[in-house]
Amino acid sequence: MAATIKDVAKKANVSISTVSRVLSNQMHVSSSTYKRIQDAVAELNYIPNSSAVSLVKKSSTTVLYADSFYKGRPYENPHMFDIISGSSHELRKKGYFLGLLDLDCSKEKAEEQIINAIQSKKADGILINGYYVTPAIEKILLATDFPHICIGKPSFDSMLSWIDTNHSLSSNLAITHLVSLGHKKIAFVGGSDKDNIYRDRFLGYRLSLERNNLSPRDAYVIPTSCNLEEIIQHTTELLRLPEPPDSILCFNSLIAVGVIQAIRQFHLRIPEDISIVSFDNYPYAPLITPSLTVVDIDMYSLGTRAGASLLKKIQNPEMLIQTYTALPHLIQRDSTVLHSET
Amino acid sequence: MAATIKDVAKKANVSISTVSRVLSNQMHVSSSTYKRIQDAVAELNYIPNSSAVSLVKKSSTTVLYADSFYKGRPYENPHMFDIISGSSHELRKKGYFLGLLDLDCSKEKAEEQIINAIQSKKADGILINGYYVTPAIEKILLATDFPHICIGKPSFDSMLSWIDTNHSLSSNLAITHLVSLGHKKIAFVGGSDKDNIYRDRFLGYRLSLERNNLSPRDAYVIPTSCNLEEIIQHTTELLRLPEPPDSILCFNSLIAVGVIQAIRQFHLRIPEDISIVSFDNYPYAPLITPSLTVVDIDMYSLGTRAGASLLKKIQNPEMLIQTYTALPHLIQRDSTVLHSET
C-alpha cells in the first residue's frame, strides 16, 4: 500500500541508491535529479519504512522508559510522569521516540523484560527507574555496554550511570528558610526509613540543623504513612510534648494536610504559632488553607537532563554519568509567612 | 555482538529455517533437534532482532499513544496517565509495546507527526487523544485503514473509532445522590463551555434535574476557571442570591476547594447547610475538610478497554468501535453525609 523507495526511484527515473542518497542528504547529486526525486517523494507521500532503516542502520531511534505503570500510580506519583514528559521532549528534538517498558512487579520478570528489550534491539538506550535496578540488570547493562541512565541512584553501589535530585539539598532549603524566620524547634513529619528519598531528606534535615547550630531531637522526627488518622495521631503527640516544635517540615503535601488538621485541634495559628513547610508543589498546595510553603523540585527538567544524558551515552557508551542535579526551589506561601489577606 | 539466528543454527547443526520454526512454535520438528535448538538458544542468549522480524512480518508489535506531554501536565491531568497505564497493561499482555508520540502543540505539526508515524510503519495502531484529532487526521486514518482508537470522542462527527466515558451519566449519579438527600436547589460550579467534558457533564446535570422534576435555574450555573479568587468570587455571588442553593456540584476537586472556602466565609456548615459533590477522586479529596463526596471515573480501566479495542481493530481494521463505557461511581464522604467523627 504505502510507497517504497523503489516506487520513488521508478517515478523519478533513477536507481534506488540515488534516492537513498538524497534522502540522507549526502549530496553528490545533481540538482536536477535532486529535484525530480524530491517531487516524486512528495507526490507519493514517501516515508522510509522504519523497520528496514533500523535493520540496516542498527539503530531504532527509540529509547525505552522502564518503570512500573500500575493502576493509580499517576495519582500517587505524578512526578514520574513529569520526568517521562521531560525526557520525551528532549529525545524528540533529536528524532528519538520514547517507548514504555511496563515492568512486571516481580523482579525476575522485570529482569527478563529488560534483557529481552536489550537483546532484541528494540531500543538504542534505556531510562530506568533506579528503584528497579538489580545487580543482575547492572550486569547485563554493563556487559552489553547498553546506553542507560537510571532515574534515581540505584540502592547499591554500581558502575551504572544515574541522575538524581539532591534531596538533601531540598531539606536544606526548607530548613534555611525556617531558620531565617527565627524558628529553632523544627520537627520532621512523615516518610519511611525504607524510602531512599526519605533517608536523603532526613540526612539533609539533620545536617542543616547542625549547620545552624540547632541540636536535632529524636522526639521531633516522626515517620508515618499517609494515612490521615495516623498523621493526626502522631502530630498530636508531637504537639503535646513539653517543648513542642515551632515549625514542621512535612515529607509531602498529603502529610501536611494531616498535620494542619491536627494543629487546628490545638487552636494554634499557622504561621503565627507554628510554621509548615512541605515537599512537592502539588496543584492543591496553593489552595488549601493556609496555602502551603513548599520546596518544589522541577521533575520535568530532571527528565530533560536524563534524556540529554542518555543521548550522550548513545554517542559514547563508555562515558560514566553520575550526577545530582540540584533543582529544588522554595515557593513561599502563607504556611510560613502571611502574604495574602483572605 | 548479539547472537543471530545463524549462530544458533550453526551451534545446533541445523539450518536457519529450522531454528525459525521452533522459535515460532510450528512443530513439525523432531524432538531431538528441537532440544538441540533450545539448548543453543539458551546458551547464546538468543533473542530475535525485532527490526528484522518487523520488516518481514510487517508488524512492529508496537502501538502509539499520541498526546501532548508538556511540562506539568501530569499534575493537572493525572487521568491521562492512568489511561496510558491501563492501555499499556492490556497491550503488554498480548506482546505489544506502547510508544509515546509526543504531539507538537501546533496542529499542523501534530498532523505531520501522525502521518509520519503511520507511513513509516513505526506502529501497528494508535491511541490518540480525541482532542487532537482533526479532519485531516481523520482522513489519513480512514484512507490508510490504520487501526486507531480515539480517547475521547472527537469534537466533530466522524467515522473514526472512539471510546469515552459517559460524563452525562456521571452528573446523573451526583444529582441522584443529592436528590436522595432531599436537596432541590442544586448549583453547578466550574468548567468552561469550550470544554467537551464540561458540556457533557452540564447536559447530564440538566437532564437529571428535569428527570427529578426540578427546574434548572440559570443563576445556579456558574462556569469558572480554576483560579482561586475567581471561584470564591463566583461562589460568593451564588450564596448571596435571594434563594441560594442547598447543594453544589463542582466541576472538579480544585473548584470544590475554592467553593468550600467561600462557604466558610458565610459560616455555613457542610453538609448540614449545604452539600458538596465534585468530580474526580484525587488523592487529597478524602483529606480536605470536609472530605469530599465525589463521582469517580476509573480511567485505568478506560485505558484497558481502549487497549483491548485497539487490539481488535488491529485484527479487523474495518470494525467500527464507538462506545461510551459507563464507569463512574459515587464515593460518599463527609461533604454530603456526615460519617466520621473528627
Next chain:
DNA sequence: CTGTTAGCGCCTTCAA
C-alpha cells in the same frame, strides 16, 4: 522432518 531460496525495504560499498 529439514534445507534451500527468495524476498521484506533500505543503506552502502564499489565500479562505471
Next chain:
DNA sequence: TTGAAGGCGCTAACAG
C-alpha cells in the same frame, strides 16, 4: 554524478 550488487536478520513458501 550515478547504478549494480551485496547484505542487515529474519520468515515463509517450496522442494526434497
